[in-house]
Amino acid sequence: MGLYHYSTQDGDTIRSGEVAAASLPQAIRSLQARGVNPTELAEARRDEPAWGRLGNIERIWLYQHLADLLESGVPIAGALQVLAQDAPSSANAARLRTMSQLVASQGLTMAEAMEQYPRLFGNYGIAIVRTAETANRLPQSLRMMATYLENSGRINERLWIPAVYPIILLTIMIGINGFLTTFIVPKFIQLFYELGMSHDQLPFPTRMTIAISNVLPPVTWSLLILLLLLAGLYLFTRKSRRVQLDLAIWSLWLPIFGRLNRDCATARILGMLSLALDAGMPLDEALAASGPAASNELMSLAMRRAADCARRGHSAAEAISTARILPPALLWHVQTAERAGNLAEACGKLSQSYLARAQMHTQYIAATLEPLLIIFVGLCVGTIGYSIFLPLVGIIGELSS
Secondary structure, eight states: OEEEEEEEEETTEEEEEEEEESSHHHHHHHHHHTTOOOSEEEEOOOOOOSSOSOOHHHHHHHHHHHHHHHHTTOOHHHHHHHHHHTOSSHHHHHHHHHHHHHHHHHOOOHHHHHTTSHHHHOHHHHHHHHHHHHTTOHHHHHHHHHHHHHHHHHHHHHHHHHHHHHHHHHHHHHHHHHHIIIIIHHHHHHHHHHTTOOTTTSOHHHHHHHHHHHHHHHHHHHHHHHHHHHHHHHHHHTTOHHHHHHHHHHHHTOTTTHHHHHHHHHHHHHHHHHHHHHTTOOHHHHHHHHSGGGSOHHHHHHHHHHHHHHHTTOOHHHHHHHHOOSOHHHHHHHHHHHHHTOHHHHHHHHHHHHHHHHHHHHHHHHHHHHHHHHHHHHHHHHHHHHHHHHHHHHHHHHHHO
């Protein structure tokens, strides 16, 4: 069921309103049955945020508190109204109040109210709520969605926290080397020339440092400009499916981080698949809903292919095998769980397993990169210092003799 905005004219007075209906012809018939002849009728569009969806913390808060209120016997419209009074964001509080009014006045379900803001809640979240409402399991599914979001947030934390120190160290290294080669080295070189040394008389390490200091600033500025251009190009083309697919392929086949990205995407897919099956969603719809959770267009496309296979009557293992991108060992686990009748539980455990492997891989990369970066910083700074002070040692030796 959707929501349609209509306008009607009675003499000089123009009135407008909204009506819930499954289709445009049904909306017209519904209005005519109420004695309203609309002059304009179109699908209602809500004020969507310009960027992204609800934050992870805000969605967890929303789903947990909504589940608590529904289990306490509060109706959906009343629960949304209560949550609107305590929403962390004023904009989202207004949207929750609008959803409450739609449920109360138009008779929309929770999923149909969420459909008015698809970018806020995500298509897979709306699909699970719709299935849970049909199976009369909305509070339980909302609580499971909050748990899934918490686990998904842990994936990001476990990936980024070990990578913070190497990134900071690399930034400091670039800054120190850029400062030395841009401001310090030229001062010393000018001093050497004033003391009567020619370029050919300088030691080889010093000449190399001079060459690097001449090349590094323009190269650095060129790289910064290139990065800004690439960022701008991405912002203009990020909605293109082809761009998203190319980036997805590139991220999955990186030399070091490709396996890590695949494990993280697999963990998200299995977690969402477990959640969808627990909510009572059919296998084909659950596979289709789990694809967008990967945040990878290639993985999402593969899960849509698996959903088409399941729609034709194939088993979960056969459907997942058609995706051709998930780990081969996963098929054996899925096949065994499907025979035992605990596919949802097995997918949840497998999600935690791939999450643990991604965490170990992240820790290994961080543990390897940190000492290498420290050694590299020491070598760079030491080389620059050695090349600067080597001519001074020669000058002091000549003066003392």
